[in-house]
Amino acid sequence: MSDALGSDQSPPALLIRKLASTAQLSDRDRGAIGMLPFAVLTFPGRTSIVHEGDAPKQCCLILDGWAYRCRTLANGQRQIFAFYVPGDMPDIESLHLHVMDQGLVAIAQTTVAFVAHKDMRALIQSNTNVAMALWRDTLIDATRCRERVISLGRRQAVGRMAHLFCEMYVRLRTVALADDLRYLLPLTQAELADALGLSSVHANRSLQELRKMGLVTLHRRELIIQDWSGLATTAEFDPSYLHLI
């Protein structure tokens, strides 16, 4: 992928920057996060970081690459719930809910930093403010999930896709992985379809519709937004649900 996010690339620095994008952190908070011991691991594309049914003893922080959470139904259909990008901690909830009811999968090659639950718990116990920031982060994850519900329930395919493109642009921009209305979107159309509740054929049709409308191009995994306001209108996109400061 790419090394954005400013100078200090260490896992704690990334986590601090991420949490500070949605909450206020004091120097004491930053210091406490800075002490967290992380173990860094790289996963090849399309491999599982956490399996459905696992009971992890650690949380992970995406450093580089993308991941998604998904579940497979009995008939083999898949639903992708959410995408995670650098700075995100996709499984903070495993601190509280011990069995993962969905898997976490690396999309392209993805580097992840793990912190043991016990270290996270110690941090949370000793630093209420950081606990609140983490809690807040999980709540924002939930608002994104609700936005997904509205998309699936009440938007048509083209609007859903436009909405996802808008959301990812805004999120990637906060970690300096998008600018100038373009970003790397390492998804196949089949994965896009699984996220949007579509068949891959219809995902393809919808994408072409967006192209035909002159809103985006997507070629070689690079998404270019040609008409932001048109795209946002098509999506009825209002970024306030992301609760960025």
Add this chain to the structure above:
Amino acid sequence: MSDALGSDQSPPALLIRKLASTAQLSDRDRGAIGMLPFAVLTFPGRTSIVHEGDAPKQCCLILDGWAYRCRTLANGQRQIFAFYVPGDMPDIESLHLHVMDQGLVAIAQTTVAFVAHKDMRALIQSNTNVAMALWRDTLIDATRCRERVISLGRRQAVGRMAHLFCEMYVRLRTVALADDLRYLLPLTQAELADALGLSSVHANRSLQELRKMGLVTLHRRELIIQDWSGLATTAEFDPSYLHLI
């Protein structure tokens, strides 16, 4: 509705019982929750408890009745995100996210107990364990949201409806508002449709399909599950995502 939930009907007692259904609470925790000052208010059916765009200064606890969170799109379509029943605190998140991006609406006549944010914050600051239980509760709310995503994305209308009926049965049973495979479902078919991402006509068709399959009856707001295992199979329902102890 009905007065279930055992002997002590006070708001703190209800909250304690609810949190204890998904987390361990010590006597000290229970004592601390018991001290929370609540203000009780009753809302007529189809009135707004919290408006979209509000910045509430209090959290609410449903004592009696049902409520739902919803948002209305530009074209007038509505999406209901979640239903809340006695024992639920639908807007704990307002402690952390100050503007509600959706409304909270009472369905039938609904009684609600309000706690001021400052009192909740004091409780959370002084009692980490209760904070963790509340956090955990918001995470379970999020797992329900994800379950909704899977329903909307990958299940057909009949399966979606079956899944909702299963979930509400299990949830209502934990607060003694359902037993013997039946419960009060105070929703119109139009509301059911808004929750399931369907038109009301198709919600009606799907309901009739469930009846024809011999799985449920719904008459005069009473839902009777005639064939639990058939319904659960149709829904591919697995209650583990509710994380009940």
Add this chain to the structure above:
DNA sequence: TTGCAGATTTAACTTATGATAACGTAGAGA
């Protein structure tokens, strides 16, 4: 270069769901 595998695109056809409108029913209140 060639061949291969995965990804995208296109086409033809089917199906689930939406939209609209008419009609039925039951309860509330005059």
Add this chain to the structure above:
DNA sequence: TCTCTACGTTATCATAAGTTAAATCTGCAA
């Protein structure tokens, strides 16, 4: 009793999206 209203039901037609299959295209490795 009558009327009004909110809901539920039914029918018809329109359309978004699914399914299947085959034709390209792309990148990659031999």
